[in-house]
Amino acid sequence: MKILVTGGLGFIGSHTVVELQNEGFEVVIIDNLSNSSEEVLKGIFAITGKMPLFEKLDLREKKSVQEFFKEHNDVNGVIHFAASKAVGESVENPLLYYENNLGTLVYILQELEKKDEANFIFSSSCTVYGQAEKMPITENALVQQPMSPYGNSKKIGEEIIIDTAKATNINAILLRYFNPIGSHPSAEIGELPLGVPQNLVPFITQTGFGLRQELSVFGDDYPTPDGTAIRDYIHVVDLAKAHVIALQRLLNKKNLDKVETFNLGTGTGSSVLEVIHSFEKVSGKKLPYKIVPRREGDITEAYANTDKANNVLGWKAQSTLDEAMASAWKWEQKIRG
Numbered sequence: 001m002k003i004l005v006t007g008g009l010g011f012i013g014s015h016t017v018v019e020l021q022n023e024g025f026e027v028v029i030i031d032n033l034s035n036s037s038e039e040v041l042k043g044i045f046a047i048t049g050k051m052p053l054f055e056k057l058d059l060r061e062k063k064s065v066q067e068f069f070k071e072h073n074d075v076n077g078v079i080h081f082a083a084s085k086a087v088g089e090s091v092e093n094p095l096l097y098y099e100n101n102l103g104t105l106v107y108i109l110q111e112l113e114k115k116d117e118a119n120f121i122f123s124s125s126c127t128v129y130g131q132a133e134k135m136p137i138t139e140n141a142l143v144q145q146p147m148s149p150y151g152n153s154k155k156i157g158e159e160i161i162i163d164t165a166k167a168t169n170i171n172a173i174l175l176r177y178f179n180p181i182g183s184h185p186s187a188e189i190g191e192l193p194l195g196v197p198q199n200l201v202p203f204i205t206q207t208g209f210g211l212r213q214e215l216s217v218f219g220d221d222y223p224t225p226d227g228t229a230i231r232d233y234i235h236v237v238d239l240a241k242a243h244v245i246a247l248q249r250l251l252n253k254k255n256l257d258k259v260e261t262f263n264l265g266t267g268t269g270s271s272v273l274e275v276i277h278s279f280e281k282v283s284g285k286k287l288p289y290k291i292v293p294r295r296e297g298d299i300t301e302a303y304a305n306t307d308k309a310n311n312v313l314g315w316k317a318q319s320t321l322d323e324a325m326a327s328a329w330k331w332e333q334k335i336r337g
């Protein structure tokens with residue numbers, strides 16, 4: 001079975017390639033290296049002993065996408081990670097986000113609709129729920145107008161897939177991720193943020209390493225037990241495994257609808273201070289931090305109801321926050337070492 005993984009050299013993509021290869025799938029990666037590096041291939045090889053096929057290709061070039069699918073007409077499934085994901089940048093440059101995240105999606109679906117049957121897994125985000133009214137968040141929670149073009153590109157992406165699946169032979173699963181963190185326990189692959197990290201965990205590990213002076217905690221006046229915002233941090237290896245299970249569900253025709261949606265989280269919310277304390281515990285380091293005002297656009301809390309993923313998909317996150325933080329710390333030390 002040959003699986004196309006777009007964005008397969010990125011953070012979640014590379015971990016998913018490892019899990020796919022561990023399960024015996026043949027993987028072909030498309031990546032334009034805009035936020036990743038070819039070096040990641042070595043990490044994947046070190047873990048799995050297999051080198052995936054790699055095509056450096058920009059999915060915005062429709063011709064290249066067409067040529068790729070002509071050459072690889074034996075692809076059985078597609079996991080589509082390739083996208084831009086910086087919220088602030090998307091506000092400044094919305095068209096880049098709509099082109100990168102939606103134009104490319106359309107080109108891939110146009111190739112898949114030519115097939116007798118196609119299986120498609122889409123990287124979506126819990127950002128589509130905005131500040132949900134009820135915790136934990138189920139898949140039936142209202143999808144709200146996102147605050148950023150990035151978030152909107154995920155919402156529209158889902159809609160494009162739903163409309164297309166209705167009219168074609170494409171079956172799809174939309175995976176709504178909560179907050180992916182950590183790295184492969186081998187520390188051969190992990191998160192490689194460009195410049196100053198926008199996300200909490202890479203900022204923490206870089207600060208722990210001494211690369212940043214201190215962490216700014218965005219707000220301690222939220223209506224939560226310790227006043228800091230709450231998220232559902234999920235180990236990236238758990239998340240990667242969910243992709244393989246979702247893909248197998250489509251390949252084995254076990255899906256109940258042409259498009260199914262699953263939340264991927266642990267089901268447990270952790271506050272920013274709890275994440276800091278977890279880091280301090282697993283690293284043995286004191287983390288310098290200060291409280292600053294809230295970040296614009298941030299919500300108070302988001303954590304997943306995982307019943308559907310547990311019962312229907314048959315998948316459950318295994319790692320604890322401490323394990324995920326320990327892996328993130330191991331990776332940080334490895335890349336700076």
Ligand code: UD1
Binds near residue numbers: 088199
């Ligand atoms: C962010 C995006 C979200 C995107 C996700 C992708 C925003 C507003 N949201 O989610 O749309 O899907 O990344 O990974 O950017 N925090 C600090 N100090 C920091 C960094 C973060 O206190 O230096 C806090 C945040 O306020 C938040 C929590 O840590 O409460 C997690 O932040 P982050 O890792 O950026 O994730 P989200 O904001 O949940």
